[in-house]
Amino acid sequence: MKRSALIVFSLFFVMLLVPQRITAQAIPSKKMEKSSSKISKTADELSKSLDENDESKIAQNYERLANEFLNNGDNAKAEEYFKRALNSYTKLKLTEDKTRVTRSLAKAQENQKNFGSAIKNYEKAGSLTKDAVEEKINLNDANRLKNQSDPASQADYVDSNIDLLKKENKKGEVKEAYVQKAQNSLQLNDKKVAIESYNKALDYTKNKPEEAIKIKNEIAKVYAEDNQFDKALLISEKILAEARKNKDYTTEIKQLQSLSSIYFEKKEPEKAISSLKEAYDLSFQKGNSAEAKKSLSSLVKYYKTKGQDKKSMALYEQFFDNFDKLIHSDTTLIDAKTFQITEEKIRQLEKEKTLKDELISKKNTFNYFLIGSVGLLLLLFMFIVKALYSIKIKNKEIALQSLRREMNPHFIFNSLNSVNQFISENKELEANKYLTSYSNLMRNMMENSNKDFISLDKEVEQLKKYLDLEHLRFEDKFDFEITVDDSLDPERVFVPNMILQPHLENAIWHGLRYLDKKGFLSLRFDVKNEKIIVTIEDNGIGLTKSGELKTKNQKIYESRGLNNTKERIALLNELYKKEITFRIVEKEGLESGTMVQIVFPLIDKI
Template identity: 35%
Template sequence: MKLVPKHIWFVCVMLFSTVLLAQDNSRSLNSQPKFSVRGSVVESDSKNPIPNVNIEVNGGSYTTTDSNGNFRIEARKGDELTIKHKDFETVYYTILNNERIKVEVQPSIEDVKYSKKKYSRTNPELFKSLIDSAETYLKKDAKRSVQFIEKALGASNSSKENGEAYEVLGDIYLQWKQFDLAVSNYRISLQNTSTNIVKLKLASAYKQNNNYQESLQIYNSINKNQLSNWQLVELYEGLGDVNLLTKSYQASINAYNEGLKVAQKHLISPKVTDLNSKIAQVYNAKGETQKAKGFFDESLKLANNENKKRAVEEKIKVADFQNETNNYSGEIQLRKEALKQISEIQKEAVLSNESALTAQKQNYKIGNAYASQKDYENAIPYLKKSIEEADTKEDLIVQKDATRRLSEVYRDAGEFDKALVAYQSYVDLVDQLYSKKEQEISQAARFSKDIVSKQNRILSLESDRALSESKYELNIEQTKRQNIIIYSLIGGLVLLLVAGFLMFKYIKQQRLANNLLALKSLRSQMNPHFIFNALNSVNSFIASNDERAANKYLTDFSSLMRAVLENSEEDFIPLEKEIELLELYTKLEHFRFQDKFDYNITIDKNINKNDFVIPPMLLQPYIENAVWHGLRYKKSKGFLDIIISQSTPEEIKITITDDGIGREKSKALKTENQKKQNSKGMGNIKKRVAILNEMYKDKVDVFIDDFQDEEDTGTRVVVTLKKDYKINELRFLINDF
């Protein structure tokens, strides 16, 4: 009898335990007992109870608070409690046990009195106090901060104040990683008041939103002679960052060096350290580790002359570099030094779990470095310390990683029992982290929805304000025109030019509107020939007592009709939806003519279906022609082949081929009525393509030719579809009209 090696036995035990744990977790999630949760809802300032508050559990239970603000509701551990009322913002609370819950809420921003003094709209103190309040809440409560900006815009009386308000709004979104909204508000700020500070912020927001070319364009457009020394360093640093992200390493080094020269000349010490560190990172990315080491040594020496936090940050960066170059001894030494300084920093400030400076992360990386050297005796204590600290600070991510690494170290050290215990702990932590991430995703979705809603309200306010200002300026202009007769002729000429421009714009918009109307009309004309034949097929199935086939066909047909009606109001739909319609339609035709043809639909796996949009039911007439006028009359069984491929990154080709009798034979077989029907169908699609190409500058191309040189020539239709329709621009023009 052969003995099973220990490492194989360990793997088997771990796999078996993982299955048991997964089954136990699944059963426990579904069998959590319900318990009664009691709580109350009161105002945070006055502590007065709030009656008639909506209390709901995501599992379905619902109740309201009584006159004393109290409530009781049935729930399970892990359920989310939603607390809603018209006088305060919705509160979400995750239930952990049956402890009593006390919810303190703040009144809506509309009910807050900013000062005992009654401000008028023209009082500049009101605007300043609102901006200050927004900046106070900027890092603590994004929604409340945005509400203060909304009020500040209502109190604004100049373009300068508007620019300041939108700048702070951009800062809020940048802080909360809503980079696209930050970009929008910085741009609005610049439209009101153009400043270099906001331009630098806009370039940075573009960079963080991955709009690298736009970021470079803004940085390069700034007049360097108008910048302060600090701003000039920021500009070069930003250029270096963008070029590093786009892997333009030499351009990145050049930009960092320019910034370094300015920082050294004007003794901007923090930036000298930062830029040395960043140049080192670029050389490391290029694979020039010796040059990277030289700059890292310099940045580490400079950082030691700054504050403790900056010194520790640089030590950790250099330690990460040592890890990448497998210099584990150097890495361990730096991280141990950093650990001592981190304990001092924590006495003065609280470090969040997201910070790279936490003790649990450094202990984990020290243990990992020892393990990489196969020094398991030293690795185990540091990994255990990391797990304990992560557990204390509720850092599940580090706790999970350290536990997994500890299990691996025990395994490599031959302590399989301890490895199995550690691995089981790791599995439990993965489940906890998964549950936590689900809650965070749900909360992030709500947060994003609330923020977008508030942003839309602010933009609406800005539109109303702009309209009021336009009316006011128009009245002033009319008064001036009445008093300045000498300029009447010039004014008349200006008005004539404006009228001509408006007329040109109106005609252009009218043409676009007519095109859209024509498209809508053509979309609504789905081929009645297909519908009539489809219903006849259902009738024939019923007549032959084939109810199963009739029901199946009618079900698929109704699905197709529903999809067509849902897309009937859309100018364009995603390519993915059109493919679904095409597959369903082809399936229906094959169902009716199974003895006449087979078909295949091939889609290039490299195509990103979300990158392309297509007019709805653009391809259906070509499929119908292939079946009804080509394959149906073929003596032998034919084949319909549909291929969707990507010829270039900017366009795709949809090729529809059939080996039917061909266009010439089909034309000879048609009756006068059939010729008329086909003419209408193809005429419809030609009009649609012509209108689309007129509106979007040749974005759709259709080529039709014979498929082969045999007796049955067949037909090939190639539809070329280009990306980047300027749909949003067109709709903006139509809405403006």
């Protein structure tokens, strides 16, 4: 009795110990060695990407790791890593990736019967996508879960998804939809449709033997529940034979366990026990502690129901005696331990990444503040410079207007003297005619007084009116002619305002009126090399002789007039960048007189 009690106590301790180690190590019993290796490899890649702080790779590796867990049935871990992938894709603002991962997250939650969260995520995936078909697929899944209590309604959503997924050629999801249809059919107690759906799902498992085995076992279960044991056994035995052929020991152990379940349902316990013992022995040989425990539990349960306590105690003793050897040879536990270490490293790297991100965020905030401050200072500086420039331009414009208006008083004074002269000579008609022309001219000058440039036709019109006035007064002293190049369009071409009139006035008052004979004044507008050449030419007494005859006031006025012209041209060049040039020369040779030439670019727009 003491020995039996000791064994029972020891086995109780062992049975507690084994599940704890397995559970804490990411339930490796549910993985094949190949799958465990994939998970470890993906976890290593994730560690590297976390160490490099590459958000894009981190997101991808989280998703890959989650998919590995999902494929191996560890839905809790899959959900955990899908959520992390989703956070990373959200940071990267990758909507398409967010949509895909949100749907995968919903699947993991559905597998855990967490239907509320799954529904929300299916709906979220539907709202995120821009593809109408994808939206419909996700909403169908959400509605399917909402109708848990109505399998008939669920069938409609499943069928709709099968059609949509086929059109989209999403083979993996078509397989899942057919499995859902099979499960739905079982709820409706339609085993025939369930088997048909499982068989259709099998068509989409090429090159995926693990998924094919799962579906075949589901078909075998349906046959067994329908008391079609021969069909169930045939499927299970075929899977077993294939596993033995491929030396796939994990599948072989699980298949022996499945066979035992069918034999128990068939009421053939001897064969069931034989399959379980074979599974138990093979588990020990291959160092699979999880499957050894599972087989042992099934055997002990059977022996207890039959009251065969000695046999169950013998199994406990055997398990206990070989426990150390089993644990040391169990590669799945080693892989699980490796993954546990890697996962701890991942957690540490995630913490470091969070700290790095916080530091980067604070640094970026400071940088943005600094850049913003510098930007504001630059804007302020630019505003001040612009304001100063505007003031400078405005001052130049005011100066230009002032210089332009400076010429008017002398012209007005001369004009009024002419009127006075006509009146004193009792030439009332001439005085009236002169005043009428003068008023028209003054009105035109006032209208254009605030403009730096006016159209050529207006300038010619204004100058002609001025020359007409002077000709009326000095009729016997000169004739004049205004010539415009035929290639110029007077309405579209612009010229500087009030630049020419003072020089026409000088030609008349200081050159032509002193002649003993009738003189001639010519004003020409020519075009050459995209430039307008304005020439004012007279055959008066010339600059030298005129200077000798001038009074002191006349010399001051003429000097001021020339300076005025030069200053206005300089200001126009600064304001409009037109490169206007001006020169005045005295004619040489037989004919006396003066020539003024002003050159500026062809201007068709101001």
